[in-house]
Amino acid sequence: AFMGCTEDFEEINQNPNFPEQASSELLLPGVLRQMAYNWGDQGWEEGFTVVQYGARLQFTSGDIYQWSPTSNPYNDAYDGLRDIENIIRDTKENADRQNYYGVGLIVKSWIYSYLTDAYGDVPYTDAVKGISDDNITPEFTPQQEIYDGLLADLKTANAVLTGTQNISGDILYGGDVLKWRKFANSLRLRLLMRISDVDQSKATAGMAEIMGDPTTYPIFESNADAALLQWNSDNPQPKYNTRSGSFDEVRLSLTLETRLKDLNDRRLIVYAQPTSNSGKGIYSDNLDDYVGMPNGLDDEAALGYSPTGNPNEVGSNFISRIGILLACRACNVELASPTASQTIIMDYSELQFILAEARERNFITVGDAATYYENGIRASFSYYLDRIVAGGWNEIAADLQAFDLDAYIAQTAVAYTGTSPEKLEKVALQKWIALFYTGFEAWSDWRRTGMPEVIPGPDAVNDKKVPVRFQYPNSVKSTNNANYQQAVTRMGGDDLNTRLWWDVASNN
Amino acid sequence: NETYGQKTKITLNLENVSIENVLNKIESLTEFKFMYNDKEVDYKKIVSVSADKELVTTILDRIFSEMRIAYEVLDKQIVLKPEKNIPSQTKEQEKKVEVFQPFKVSGTILDSDGSPLPGANVLEKGTTNGTQSDFDGNFILDVNGPNAVLVVSYIGFTTTEMAVNGQTNVSVTLEESATGLSEVVVTALGIKREKKSLGYASQELDGEQVSAAREPNLLNGISGKVAGLQITNSPSGLGGSARVSIRGDASLNINGNSPLFIVDGTPISNEIVGSSGSGTQDVDYGNGASEINPENIESINVLKGPAAAALYGARAANGAIIITTKKGNTKKGQLGVSINSGITMENVLLLPDWQNEYGQGNNQQFAFVDGSGSGIADGVDESWGPRLDTGLMIPQFDSPREDGTRGGDYLVSNSPIIPTPWVSNPDNTLDFFNTGYTKTNSIAISKSGDLGNIRFSYQNLDQEGIVPNTDLRRNTFNLNTGLNLTDKLTINTNVNYIKSDSDNRPSLSYGTESIMYLFIWYGRQLNTNSMRDYWMPGRENLQQFNYNYNYHDNPFFNVYENTNSQNKDRVYGNISANYTINDNWSLMVRTGRDFYRDLRTKKRAFSTQRFPLGYYREDNVFFEESNTDFLLSYDKTFNEKWNVNISGGGNQFRQKQEYTQTVAPQLINPGVYSFNNTRRPLEVYTNNEQKRINSLYGFARFAYDNLLFLDVTGRNDWSSTLPTDNNSYFYPSVTLSAIASDMFKMPEFVSFAKLRAAYAEVGNDTDPYKLSSFFTNETPFGDNPILTESSLIPNADLKPEITSSYEIGADIRLFQSRLNLDATYYDGRTKNQIIPISTDISSGYTSKLINAGEVRNYGFEAMLNVVPVRTENFSWNTMFNYSRNRSEVTDLGGIDYTLTERNSVFIQAREGGSISAIYGRGFQRVEDENSEYYGQMIVNNSGIPIRTDDLVYQGDYAPDYTLGILNSFKYKSLDFGFMFDIRQGGIVVSRTKTIGSTSGQLKETLEGRETGIVAEGVLETSPGVYTPNTINVDVRTFNNRYYERDNVEAAKYDASYTKLREVTLGYSLSKKIIDKLPISKARLSLTGRNLALWTDNPHFDPETVSVAGGTLQPGIENMSYPSTKTYTLNLQIDF
Incomplete structure (x- = not known):
């Protein structure tokens, strides 16, 4: 009789708070939000300074390459991949849900490419099988194999994304299947270009396949196709909620200032604000009011830096903040916007620069390098004009609208002229300018091409070398040590200077 | 012609009961009825009767032999009357x-x-x-x-x-005898036992010892008074939580080491329900047991090991604290009234040792423009600025502007700031704190009579913390009744209602909401009094006024506008019935309940750093636990020498928790804290849990000749939280006690000697809903609801945990009990612990619930009581409570298990290590033992010591030993006592040290201010080749790099301390005076607590834990509030 009292125990132990099942459309938006946020936020923390868009005025350890083992994007990526694998598992064999399957594969590919380009070898083949295969210590997969998998998955995604069923929970493309396919193929081109130095035949074959059959393999055709996360007021852009002090620790880099001013590039008024000392607020028509600072100063030197050399003109008052587009609410209560800044996962201009480079290096035979190049520049200007208009910053918008882009493109330093290496250098420079605040993409490109040049700051540590990867998170050493050790041995060390598989160019 | 009386034999065994009770008992066992006039017969007289199958008349003869009572047996009636003559005697x-x-x-x-x-x-x-x-x-x-x-x-x-x-x-x-040989103590299930019969360690405190401390938190008042009981305060003051453990930590669940609290036989909650998340920081709302009114406590018995508590099941695997409350106990029919009134003053004991030579800024420069970086280093919140007190005039946040506004009012004025003297303010943090006051007033009314007894008490506690605008009020109502419905049936009830409320409790841990965070970055020149007027003029409720707008909140704004309130109603109590079936059989049934509702609100004003558009949050906590049990007992004495008691019982435990958090993440109008005023959709989170355990248990006690005692228990639990196949588990215990001094001839000076041994097992279950996976919801993205799979890998095959332990001990009393030693050695093993091991998140999950490991927990504890002086007028009593515990991980399947991690400080269990071991990154050192630089730190090319990448063992948070030394003196009506609490060994890792060094606030950052610093250490010029470091680094860079936030080694301190924990001076009115007054007792006492602290580090009290989401994490200091010293004046009058 007493045992009878335990009969309802199973019922008592049913979790009343949460469901045990979730369909794909409920899982997808969370992953997109989290990873886009991470891509923006992490890009700000390291990517932004390592390629010298921004320089650190305070807490400069990142800028002088004093990096600790980095737990992100590792943690967020696999946290998102858990739900992506749930989507893939639930939809792969379901003919009616192939669109979710395809989208799952694309998101998975993007996340893994982000992850492996940050660390190198990461768990892939055995990953995210903690419950399904009872595997809590997945092996690390060599980066080459990961790339093989990603490229194959993107191809599969393009193939399965043919259905007409609607995709719900799609906060990237609002359920537009064609745009997902364009993203899949454009991303595939990004990854093919990435491996082009280490496996050129594979890269060119893949590029040829895509470019040779635009019907089967549609790619981005305009800014409207770009993979951009549009934030909303409940989910504002990643920098919006930071404290003003944290935002202001990162300032306009002297490198970006110099390169843009050399070209008379008006994107400077988007990427930065006039100095406080100029008293011009968020916009000045005079580029002299936009002043950067050198990268790689230690804290003392950074806070004591004077752009003019005048010891009475030191400090944040004399150095430009990053542009109002990215600014935090507390930085400018009246003018900051939670939504004008989108997080760029991959945009049209980047694709055009990839194609320009591919055409210039004869990886592809379709199209004209100069056209791709020019498209890329125009797309970038046009994109930032749109965002500035969206933010309601009319003076900046008017200035950009009035800017003579044709003249800009025609000037020698920009015009697609010169030797092939010179052209590639121009592509790299314009791509770098356009990739402002696009996560780690500029860093990856620099690692691959060495262009444009990154000169470590005077106080840089790490043997004065620009880091070429992240160190694995400390937690891996305690939770998956044998596999970690194996990967480290294979890669030749868990070091900031350990090159990734595709990073074979003789830079750095 | 024998009468009924002459042939009726009965067995009686009554100690210290009234004549009336004896007569009732005889009536119940026979057909006799007694008749007497209660004015003639002293029926309340206390007697003891022991009879084994004796004639009723023989028994009556014995009872009345000294009472001048005659009796007459008239068939089945016995008439009692006073004797006319001299006492009837032999x-x-x-x-x-x-x-x-x-x-x-x-x-x-x-x-x-x-x-x-x-x-x-x-x-x-x-x-x-x-x-x-x-x-x-x-x-x-x-x-x-x-x-x-x-x-x-x-x-x-x-x-x-x-x-x-x-x-x-x-x-x-x-005089109370120190031996307490016949002491009766309350043990598991509320059973009273003679202490000498117990085969395990326990230690009692009487109510006086408990309430003497006058601490709002009961637990703090017993710290140091019981060997092996360790109490660690949370750093929050104000009725904050205390972490309790007995015999150290044995569970790999850092929250799983609390003993079970029992009040009058029924468990009560000692839960700590956390309150962080949603962007706000932790607030300590106190632990459940802290709310018990010490003045209602008759006694506390601390049962230290699993053997003692085996009958209570899993939750008592770490021991049990058995609290017995006061009952009505007065002269028959007379009203007893007791009044107690006390006032406590509380002051800061220890603040960090600040430097006072350099103010805010950088590179010895500073000038205020807007506190956001527009001036010279005025966005910098560190104290590397210009030298103080040198006659410098500098524009500052509190310097006047020419239009009369303040420098910091930069949003309402841009009139020029008039420079003011740049001077030190050494006490600028102390100036912020108030003297705290605690007023306690209580009254207890009691009465007892034929029908039973009743005691009602009310206590009002009114506390104002040292942090301005923090408070706590507590009203406690208690009603205890005992009803003798018949001579066989008694019913006891105990009901407590506690109403606690606070308008504001301080925010804790690292971040702008915490005052100590603000202070660790607080420019050393700042004048705190300039902060008191904390709004910008004309922008009241919209914009705070401060010295820095980049990172910080004004501390007064913080405590007056950003409040964390609490309103808690709690009721606990039980009702029990005891029925004496006959001389041998008795039955007890009892049901008890503890439930509370706790409403917590958090208000955040506009312009708060973390919440520029304000914020409002309500947490609604509901908790309910009920325990219903019965116990059937059989008790019999054979041949006068053998006593057997066999009991069987059962318990049903039900626990339910409901938690709802509702957040308005931004507000429309400032100052309106209502969900109607939300600017964004409300965010709601709900978590409800329930759990049930059914138990059956039995025990048998065998006593031989009052000198050998054997106890055997067994208990089987069925828990709802475990898989159906594994949810039933049985565990036994056996204990033995032998009174050696009665068994063998001992030297004269041995007053008493007892040996004891015990073995016990205790099973344990887990929390609800750990068997299957689920999906949690997140904030929607626009119209898209969002779910995500939980990152914990559940386990459908969990087994119960089992702790098995043994202990041996001795209780030896010498020289007429003037030297008493009670010592215990114990050794326990906990197997199959249910722990969430951390997994590589590349598995998709961050943790997996497994049964793993074996932890050995062993140690030694001793109480030594010495009475150096005992005369008629003067006595001196000294007591030492010593304990030493080790918790060793003997098996963990090769895993390094992180129990908890905070600020890169890992409390990690590794095989062969301790479960209280602290790991973290440290400095790289020369490892070559042959090198002349062996052990020295290695510095990099910039002259900065290099950090390790790996987690390195840094020490253990558990002490080597703890020692409490109590001294009490009594001279006539005066008494005086003092107590030292000593903790030796163990480390604490300090965030105050890390941050206060990087921010240039702590005194030691003065070193090298003008000259720079050459770190002690060596450079590795080529592999294995070292040369002493000569690189000079500027002071700010050095401190920032040396005290990296994840460098645990740089921030660790020896946690040893000696505290003058308690000093009490009391005066009780003597009997002579009392007799002339309408009172029965009057006592005035002055108590000081934590009056002095001796410890290695100059910055904080090492007796601290950090608080994170309901977990009290020992070994980690995280911006703890200063501990306090208190003085209490207390008056007690009994009528």
């Missing part, structure tokens, strides 16, 4: 009486506090002539002449002789 005595010169002595017997002792034995020395004191401690005895000597004895007191010397009225004061 013939032999009658002869003696004849030769006596009767001399009537009356008197009173009192304890050392002046309270009457009822039922004390008074014997004329050398005779069998004696009596007992009545309820008022009074007695009357006819003795053999004026020179007779009285021998007065009472259980638990030292037997005292007193010469009559012709006095007709005497007063005898008995």
Whole structure:
């Protein structure tokens, strides 16, 4: 009789708070939000300074390459991949849900490419099988194999994304299947270009396949196709909620200032604000009011830096903040916007620069390098004009609208002229300018091409070398040590200077 | 022709009961009815009766032999009346009486506090002539002449002789005997046992010892007073939580080491429900047991090991704290009233040791423009600025502008700031704190009579913390009743209602909401008084005024506008019925409940750093636990020497928790804290849990000749949280106690010697809903609802945990019990612990629930009690409580298990290590033992010591040993006591140290201010080749790099301390004065707590834990509030 009292125990132990099942459309938006946020936020923390868009005025350890083992994007990526694998598992064999399957594969590919380009070898083949295969210590997969998998998955995604069923929970493309396919193929081109130095035949074959059959393999055709996360007021852009002090620790880099001013590039008024000392607020028509600072100063030197050399003109008052587009609410209560800044996962201009480079290096035979190049520049200007208009910053918008882009493109330093290496250098420079605040993409490109040049700051540590990867998170050493050790041995060390598989160019 | 009475034999075994009770008992066992006039017969007189199958008349003869009561048996009626003649005695005595010169002595017997002792034995020395004191401690005895000597004895007191010397009225004061040989203590399930029969370690505190501390948190008041009981305070003051563990930590669940709290037989909650998340920081709302009113406590018995607590099941695997509350206990029909009133003043004991030579800024420069970086280093919140007190004039946040506004009012004025003197403010953090006050007033009313007893008490506690605008109010109502419905059936109830509320409790841990965070970055020149007016003029409720707008909140704005309130109603209590079926059988049924509702709100004003558009949040916590149990007992004595008691019982445990958090993430209008005023969709989170455990248990006690005691118990639990196949588990215990001093001949100086041994197992279950995976919801993205799979890998095959342990101990009392030692060695193993091991998130999950490991927990504890002096007027008593515990991970399947991690400080269990081990990154050192630089730090090319990448063992948070030393002195009506609490060994890792160094606030950052620093250490010029470091680094860079936030080694301190924990001076009115007043007791006491602290680090009290989401994490200091010293003046009057 007493045992009878335990009969309802199973019922008592049913979790009343949460469901045990979730369909794909409920899982997808969370992953997109989290990873886009991470891509923006992490890009700000390291990517932004390592390629010298921004320089650190305070807490400069990142800028002088004093990096600790980095737990992100590792943690967020696999946290998102858990739900992506749930989507893939639930939809792969379901003919009616192939669109979710395809989208799952694309998101998975993007996340893994982000992850492996940050660390190198990461768990892939055995990953995210903690419950399904009872595997809590997945092996690390060599980066080459990961790339093989990603490229194959993107191809599969393009193939399965043919259905007409609607995709719900799609906060990237609002359920537009064609745009997902364009993203899949454009991303595939990004990854093919990435491996082009280490496996050129594979890269060119893949590029040829895509470019040779635009019907089967549609790619981005305009800014409207770009993979951009549009934030909303409940989910504002990643920098919006930071404290003003944290935002202001990162300032306009002297490198970006110099390169843009050399070209008379008006994107400077988007990427930065006039100095406080100029008293011009968020916009000045005079580029002299936009002043950067050198990268790689230690804290003392950074806070004591004077752009003019005048010891009475030191400090944040004399150095430009990053542009109002990215600014935090507390930085400018009246003018900051939670939504004008989108997080760029991959945009049209980047694709055009990839194609320009591919055409210039004869990886592809379709199209004209100069056209791709020019498209890329125009797309970038046009994109930032749109965002500035969206933010309601009319003076900046008017200035950009009035800017003579044709003249800009025609000037020698920009015009697609010169030797092939010179052209590639121009592509790299314009791509770098356009990739402002696009996560780690500029860093990856620099690692691959060495262009444009990154000169470590005077106080840089790490043997004065620009880091070429992240160190694995400390937690891996305690939770998956044998596999970690194996990967480290294979890669030749868990070091900031350990090159990734595709990073074979003789830079750095 | 035998009457009924002459052939009726009964067995009786009653100790210290009233005549009335004895008669009732006889009535219940026979068909006799007693008749008497209660004015003639002292039916309240206390007697003890022991009879084994004896005639009722024989028993009555014995009882009434000393009472001048005659009885007459009329069939089944027995009539009692006073004797006309001299007491009825044996013939032999009658002869003696004849030769006596009767001399009537009356008197009173009192304890050392002046309270009457009822039922004390008074014997004329050398005779069998004696009596007992009545309820008022009074007695009357006819003795053999004026020179007779009285021998007065009472259980638990030292037997005292007193010469009559012709006095007709005497007063005898008995000293409590240190031996406590016949001490009766309350053990598991509320069963009273003679202490000497126990086979395991326990330690008692009486109510006086508990309430003497006058601490709002009961637990803090018993710290140091029990060997092996370790209490660690949370750093929050104000009725904050305390972490309790007995015999160290044995569970790999860092929250799983609390003992079980039992009040009058029923468990009560000692939960800590956390309150962080949603962007706000932790607030400590106190632990459940802290709310018990110490003044209602009759006694506390600490059962230290699993053996003691085996009958309570899993939650008592870490011991149990058994609290017995006061019952109505007065003269028959008379009203007892006790009034207590106390006031406590509280002051800061220790603040960080700040430097006062350099102010805010960088590179010795500073000038305020807008506190956001527009001035010279005015966005910098560190103290690397210009030298103070050198006559410098600098524009500052509190310098006036030409238009009369302040420098910091930069949003409402841009009129020029007039520079003011740049001077130090050494006490600028101390200036912020107030003197805290705690007022406690209580009254207890009690009465007892034929029907039973009743006690009602009310206590009001009103506390203002040292942090401005923080407070706590607590009203406690308690009603205790015992009803003798029939002589066989008694019903006891205990009901407590506690209403706690606070307008604001301080925010904790690292971040702008915490005051200590603000202070660790607080420019050393800042004048705190300039912060008091914390709004910008004309922008009240919209924009705070501060010295820095980049990172910080104004501390006064923080405590007055950003409040964390609490409103808690709690009811706990039980009702039990005891039914004596017959002489051998009895039945107890009981049901108890503890439930509370706790409403917490968090308000955040506009312009708060973390919440520029304000914020409002309500947390609604509901908790309910009920325990219903029964116990059927059989008790019998055989052949006078053997006593057997066998009992069986069962318990049903139900626990339910409901938690709802509702957040308005931004507000429309400032200052309106209502969900109607939300600017964004409300965010709601709900978590409800329930759990049930059914248990059956039995135990048997065998006692032989009062010198050998064997106890056996067994318990089986069925838990709802475990898989159906594994949810039933059984565990036994066995204990043995032997009174060696009664078994063997011992030297004269041995007063008492007891040996004991125990073995016990205890099973444990887990939390609800750990068997299957689920999906949690997140904030929607626009119209898209979002779910995500939980990152914990559940386990459908969990097994119960099992702790098995043994202990051996001895209780030895020497020299008339003036030297008493009670020592225990224990050794336990906990297997199959249910732990969430961390997994590589590349598995998709961050943790997996497994059964793993074996932890060995062993140690030694001893109590030594010495009475160096004991005279009639003066006594000195010293007590030492010592304990030493080790918790060793003997098996963990090769895993390094992180129990908790905070600020890169890992509390990690590794095989062969301890479960309280702290790991973290440290400095790289020369590892080559042959190098002359072996052990030195290695610095990099910039002259900065290099950090390790790996987690390195840094030390252990558990102490090597703890020692409490209590001294009490008594001189006539005065008493004085003091107590030291000593903790030796262990480390604490300090965030105050890390941050205060990087921010240039702490005193040691003065080193090298002008000259720079050359770190001690060596450079590695080529692999394995070292040369001493000569690189000079500027002071700010050095401090920032040396104290990296994840460098644990740089921030660790020895956690040893010695505290003057308690000093008490008391004065009780003497009996002579009391007699002239309408009162029965009056005592005035002055108590000081935590008056002095001796420890290695100059910055904080090492007796601290950090608080994170309901977990009290030992070994980690995280911006703890200063601990406090308190002084209490208390007056107690009993009527």
